[in-house]
Amino acid sequence: MKKTIFLTLVLSLFALLSLKATVWTVSNNPFIPAQYSSMTEAISAATDGDTIYVHGSVTTYGGFSLNKELHFIGAGYNPQKEHPHNSYVGNITLRTGADNSTFTGLSTYQIYSQDVVNNIVIRRCRLRTSYIWVNGTNYRIYNNIIGGYITINSNSDVIIQNNIIPGYIANSDDLSVVIKNNIFLRNGNSFSNIDNAIIANNIFYRSSPLGCEYCSYNNNLTYNTTQNTIPYGTNIGSNNIIDDDPLFVDVTTFNIDLYFDYHLDTDSPGIDAGTDNTNIGIYGGTRPWPDEDVYTGEPNIPQVESFHIFNTVLGVDSFLRFESEAEKKD
Numbered sequence: 001m002k003k004t005i006f007l008t009l010v011l012s013l014f015a016l017l018s019l020k021a022t023v024w025t026v027s028n029n030p031f032i033p034a035q036y037s038s039m040t041e042a043i044s045a046a047t048d049g050d051t052i053y054v055h056g057s058v059t060t061y062g063g064f065s066l067n068k069e070l071h072f073i074g075a076g077y078n079p080q081k082e083h084p085h086n087s088y089v090g091n092i093t094l095r096t097g098a099d100n101s102t103f104t105g106l107s108t109y110q111i112y113s114q115d116v117v118n119n120i121v122i123r124r125c126r127l128r129t130s131y132i133w134v135n136g137t138n139y140r141i142y143n144n145i146i147g148g149y150i151t152i153n154s155n156s157d158v159i160i161q162n163n164i165i166p167g168y169i170a171n172s173d174d175l176s177v178v179i180k181n182n183i184f185l186r187n188g189n190s191f192s193n194i195d196n197a198i199i200a201n202n203i204f205y206r207s208s209p210l211g212c213e214y215c216s217y218n219n220n221l222t223y224n225t226t227q228n229t230i231p232y233g234t235n236i237g238s239n240n241i242i243d244d245d246p247l248f249v250d251v252t253t254f255n256i257d258l259y260f261d262y263h264l265d266t267d268s269p270g271i272d273a274g275t276d277n278t279n280i281g282i283y284g285g286t287r288p289w290p291d292e293d294v295y296t297g298e299p300n301i302p303q304v305e306s307f308h309i310f311n312t313v314l315g316v317d318s319f320l321r322f323e324s325e326a327e328k329k330d
Helices: 006-017 039-045
Strands: 004-005 023-028 050-054 065-066 070-072 092-094 102-104 111-113 121-125 131-134 139-142 149-152 158-163 168-172 177-181 191-194 196-200 203-205 216-218 222-223 236-238 248-252 263-264 301-311 322-327
Touching: 023 039, 039 065, 039 102, 111 121
Parallel strands: 023 050, 050 070, 065 092, 070 102, 092 111, 102 121, 111 131, 121 139, 131 149, 139 158, 149 168, 158 177, 168 191, 177 196, 196 216, 203 222, 216 236
Antiparallel strands: 004 322, 248 263, 301 322
């Protein structure tokens, strides 16, 4: 629901956040001032536990290397605002010291753990053509669009859930890898060299579930793939729905489109068919996709959608008159 909010409320929000850690802002758009104009300057100023808000821009912020715990919040990869600029950054390289960092609402090519880095959360981001390279324990990857691939170099406690994946997942042989409630759209195999993973509640929509051995396939749905029958080979599992149209609400091709609607129609075979009795696909499970009209990547904080100043020239003792519209995100 849209509400009119005032600057005092925004300042109060920043004050509350600053009780726990410092909030920094970065913008490379000269018409949107912030504390810093470059990502490297903001990262250099920040200390462990701080948050960096990345303003939307028509220009990329470039890549950066991270060696401290920071929390990045961008505007999304397709924000629905008066000026819909996304928060686009280059390659992100995680180095020793970046444990416990989080990334939300960014558009990027890759997030690469060059060193062993633990406890990473990647959510509501768009990985366009490259990869997420997992090298550590306790990675949580959810509500993203992953156009490249996820490669799991270190295999302990990795959960990949509720993502739209036109790419694929590669190189894992650990029982603690869980892949659930995703939609795979790749014109090819969804997996490469995956062993012993738990694969549940996913929709394989043209994208073949091939590429696994000794995995557990439960309550998945396949449609129009080269390997509709699961489990196959050395894999095990049950309650899979074989070669049945998932009946998305509004999807006309097998390719990703930010304006499609991947909700399941009421007649879909995936309704309440998951291992937890929720829907198969991205709107089921414990990390359901935000319920939005289009896919935006906007973070789950109040989003300012428009801001208008009525009196740009102020006299002595006069007041600035403005109106702002914002929407609370799920």
